[in-house]
Amino acid sequence: MEELKAAAAAAQVRVAAAFDASVRAAHARAGIPEGQQGRGVAAQIALARRESPARGGRILGFSKALAHEMPCTLRALSEGRLNEWRATLLVRETACLSVSDRRLVDREVAGDPAGLEGLGDGRLIGRIRKLTYRIDQEALVRRAAKAEADRYVSCRPAPDTMTYLTGLLPVAQGVAVFAALSREADSLRARGDERGRGQIMADTMVERITGLAQADRVPLEVQLVMTDRTLLAGSNEPAYLSGYGVVPAKWARDAVRNAGSRSGGGEMTEKERPHKAGHDEPATRRRSSAAPDLWLRRLYTAPTSGELIGLDSKARFVPESLARFISARDQTCRTPWCNAPIRHRDHIRPHRTGGSTHAGNLQGLCVACNQAKEAPGWRTEKTEKPGRHTVVITTPTGHTYQSTAPPLPGARAF
Template identity: 50%
Template structure:
């Protein structure tokens, strides 16, 4: 059988899109056949995942060889490869980099795991767990675990926890010192992260050594139990959450925090008093009523800053700011960050870390809002690799066009203002 083409894949996708579509007669496909199809599709998903890993690894090797041939310094070989894969998959740069790392391992060190994935005996998540749990081992030990677990027919019967525990057991037996060293090194990755949650809430997560985590949770639980015994009307979870906020910020949860609200306003919001959503840095879009309530409470207890950014009448894009300087002034950088909200690389979504010239300043790029974009650090470095180019494009919404080394072109649009559909 010849290798499938892009047209073949599109045809298969179209055929699957019509499988048991809503509106079909419930008797067209017997339920027993539906179960068989579900299993068959899961096997197909494994084969597709394995094919993606093989293709990604082959693409990376080809791009690295091409960069070396072009004289790229060895320390920069490989730059931009993950971003090309990310754009093709409509994924973030970080996730594509992880996929390339896993693909390299599967294709060069864990052939049995790759085969089990190709045959649908394990799914992609379990294959990634085997890659992760053997990361601290030598290639020889990794191949041993690959053979004993993924090479065994029984791997299809293993649940996720059993699979991981089997890998742990073998890794500790083969290289106990290496496993211990990995656990020591893991402490270097301790960190605190934040991500949005529904209804103007957020998840603040601390990754700490297990002993510290258990001790922290036990202390918070004791404090919550004592508060409940003293007649505190809050629930245990509420007391624990409030205690964390109070200990970290040094203020009572009854006192609103100092906050900067970037209220991105249309002409109607400015002149007619419409309720437009606000943008809270570090979180995202919040309802206008919630923002007004926060500012109102903050005004009597602490400091609140309001930054109002306006759009052109009847439009959905923020107005431009100019500068003759090569480096981006702080005010203009704040404007670009507010306009773009997230990294402008399509499907990335990471926080803006660099305000970047769309077209390099050395190539006549100017330091104006139209010629600038917000990028994460990883994407900004990647676009400097061999064969990449980008330029701004004219239009009512700030638009950039990026061309990859393979000639693929991707458009990036500044986010449209939420709740302003009438102005489109």
Template identity: 50%
Template structure:
């Protein structure tokens, strides 16, 4: 039983559980199911403990920043990044964890008691907090009491049921705030791209409900019409092809789009002497065969192709320099760093690169160079500007490594990814699709 909540105690308990997993449990099936349930409750309580500590960290760091004279509007910067690093997750996830930790304990007391008792998951607590965010504090307390005061009932509810119940109560208490929230949500419409298995992608659009339903109906109608006329493609294939054609202009309804793609591949892969995977900027690794197919297809369509040599380090295979004939002005240097780092260099943050950052700050005489440069997402770049964050290139590591030290003294290293074997020299194939 825990007497104190500290690293040594938690590590000791985890070590005991790890040791227990080395042998067969010896339980009958009913006991196995009961133990799985008990462990799930333990996981829920553990995430609640993480939330409690995150909230304490936030309060402590804000107090320290206040003592250092940080303006009130900037206090708390960097705390979510510390939570994310500790939980080995992205800065975005760290922000969500910290926001939940500070809100649930203060504004959703019944939800907090159910969470720390292991009756609900962290995600269920997140959903309740999200669906009541538009309400004032008094109404939020009322929804929390209605939905979460009966822990047995709450535990039996599925996530969709919890969402529906929260939305119904929020609408009953303050319909105007629900309408205002919907309008704010419509302003947040956007499109994202994520890698999918087998060199595919998920293109996701967050749209107002009327637009999303209308788009799906139009694509479905196109698929049904094509299938009825004998098109051998499946309905899903027709819908996907119709969407691409409408955006890129292949269906005659729009002007051809000009699109630039950055592909990093070795010279041997380009000319068929190797199957070293290539890297497509904004997506990730792609097979050499597909990279060659993209280049050959661009040539067949008389599209513009630019080549630039990028040299790999002889011992690590990571990108180390650009063609000396290219001028190293900031725009090209920033592009090189983006191609070298691929995603945000903060450990466990796979967000797209938005800023080219000086690892050692420019104000601290940090050089504007590839060695002192790193690609970061916007949130991580802002986080490291908080007091007592330090970062810089880590020498004598055999690769491009940046070491970051947080205000609590924890150190994290990030290493640039390898793009080629040490025997090969990578080049960038940069081509523009002109339709």
């Protein structure tokens, strides 16, 4: 069965590479500029394989490298002598080489089937790098430069309403940051701070990045979506925290209570003006001079479907209040299997063809998905059936995929 899985992966490689070539040829015949040929291929592969668009791009790059530059690795994968992950390691570790040098490594490592037997990930990577450094001394320099260009910071949910804030940094910077946090923790512990060393390091990081004196007083407007039953009646219906996900009801109530207590107990005031498109939704604000303002923004859902009630605008660009509304409704990118943060609020029916700027004709997308749907042959349309906001995506090959807004707290199953 493992050999069958590897053979299937090799078949997918060949199909993906052939599909890319056929789309590029069709785009060339249609007169599309060379730099835009093949646009949307990775997104279609991602949908077909039930993967995120980012993963689809990596799959396409992996497939083209194997099909066009690494025939020995592709043959070993087809025969089940390599699994898909180890074939991926071969592609990844030779990415800094020229095509001719990459084929040389491919031949020396994967061209000897017997030599692959019993070879684990670490030993395989070691063998590839030994050859890479021998063939091209500059490859290490280029690889390090590329790695430094790929530095980033990410935020991912962790268990128990915690998050992983991760920074991928050049080694000197990463070590310097860790050393500075360690020194501060050691210094405070020596002066009698009762927090654990790890707690001090975490709090210090938040304080230095935000510029605040205390880590638990970050002045951010947090979109916490919950029902009135959860907030006021002690219901156990979970809430939704934008940028994180589902949180327990008690945690949500405590977050509101604690934020209010930190604000110094100022008087609650209410904006009662009727809402108009393009203006802020009615919001409750607790004012305080001792701490950042706490905003509670009210978003109401339909009682049967749980769909957020929309608002309209005649503007071409989405007003800020409507953008927040779309983010609260869609939570993450609406493309199936994509969990990337929302960066664009996209017109389902394009504005240039008469599409209006209102909640029903908007969806939240990441940058890559919004760009992919602009390729020739893509079509999106909103369904008119009752229930949560639903969009049907049709790819240039005629395959259709349905995207439904996630259920919000208190929504009934539909």
